[in-house]
Amino acid sequence: MKLEIENLSVAYDTGAVLHGLSLQMEEGEFLSILGPSGCGKTTLMKAIAGIVPVQGGHIYLDGQEITALPIHKRGTVVVFQDMRLFPHKTVAENVAFPLKMQGVAKGERLRRARELLQTVQMGGYENRRPSELSGGQQQRVALARALAAKPRLLLLDEAFSALDENLREEMRNLVLQLKEEFQMTVILVTHDREEALSMSDRIALMFEGRLIQCGTPWQVYTQPVSRQAADYFGNCVYLPGTVEQGMFTAPGIRFPTEKAEGNYELLLRPDCLSILDAGDYPVTVETISFRGSDTVVHLRGTDGVLWKKAFTGKVNLQVGDTLRAALTIENPVLFEVSSAQ
């Protein structure tokens, strides 16, 4: 289902949370929203679902304006961060609840509930109460209950956070598979960058109630629009330099650019640094920490920049070694340094 959000503003009595936010989604798209805690992700989900009143802007689903539609008529289902299972109903009754609201007969809806519980690997728990389940089990029941509603738009608010790594992987795959099957459009709110990068068609980065960037995982990771956006994915290194006459220059680096003249910082990530070459960028090994699947080595450049590079396999380095590394820059990203600083 096509979703369009125009200039959405939401405020609580504690102050404004969303400031004129706009977003477009295509039918069947999987969008992840990434952003620091408290930036308004849950609020955005609730605004789309009609749970919090909006102060301004419009929301369209499939071309139909739903901004003023009551909650239960929107067809947008949220899997809440705090799950919100009904404690006085059994697991099966919880999952059957949306079907009950649609008027599906009892036998049929319990059968469907049982099926859905099987898909989220919760078969056999039908007659338990939610209070008798673990956090991860509750999350899976909440997911099954949301799917039972056959939403036009599924909103997952950190729906996998209580699951362990294996189960999380399975639930992700399940959601992706069901998304295809039910032709759902899905928004996933998450703190997990890798989850967002690996699952999504597109990622929206949110800071303080605004979307600062929206694009494919590749775009968002490799072409961040600001230092804030770049830093969100971490592991960034910035080399200060200047642009003069169409050339960016920093110690040991020079390449043509279309940026206007001025002071810039060049964004680099550890994959730009290759230490096996006999390059012209000397670095010193500061620390070596083994982490199981890889080893992280902190390398200090002569310009004082600290690189945190992960190596797989055996690392033949000693603290204090000096290496002749090389920088390879494929898609340089430059951020202007404001002259005020």
Next chain:
Amino acid sequence: MKEKTAIILLLAPFGLLMAVVAAAVGNVLVQSVGYIPAFGLTKPTLDYYLQVFTRADFLSAVWVSLRIALFSSVLSCILGVLVSMALIRCGKTRGGILYAIRAPILVPHAVVAVFIIQLLSQNGLAARVGFALGLLEDSAQFPQLLYTPGYWGTILAYLWKEIPFVAYFVLAFMGSISATLGEAAENLGASALRSFWEITLPMSIPVIARAFLIIFIFAFGGYELPLLLGATAPKALSVQTYLAYTSPDLLQRPLAMAMNAVMLLLSSLLALIFGSLVFRLNRRMGGGK
């Protein structure tokens, strides 16, 4: 050691209170079997209980009190819950409105009785307004609510006080249920009404039941309102008992005490039955822990 003394000190006032209650109950029971040496009654007997249960005025008094208690508690719970729900739906669960709701709870019963007389007697405010608007040809056409065996005036007075009490009592709890689980239900396709009916109301039954019990027991034993607004006959249980107690005929004393004992017994029995019902409900709600 120190802790123990602290606990004993803290519990002392409560213990004292309980001791007084126990002594009073014991006194009632002893006197009710006709043992009052001061009046020259020394032979225990169950005759007074027999008398109590065969007296028509006592039985109708039990009936009157039960009726008042039942009507006022059931109606105030239903209406109080509706008021609370209405407040929640318009997002008014905090601030000034709470003071407005609390006001009737603080008004003494005797004052409420005066209000009700001013408002509902046949030459009261309601009757006169009805007459002025041409709804009534004569203010005496206004239904007789006060001093009648139906005790409607008493019930209305209780409603005036207890509807706000129920609304206040359940508001915070229902509000939080509605804001989380009720919202989730609507999100899953339930209309506001169904979400209330399927989720918020059943989840709130234990709290509502507690409010019900408080009102019921209070109205069952309440004295001022049935005295001031009720009929001369049949009387409410509390009024009947007090009358017997203050009778100049001292030999009525054991009878009054037997009535008291029966009232106590009925109240405790009702509270007990009700308490166990609520306990079971609570367990079924999955919130028993």
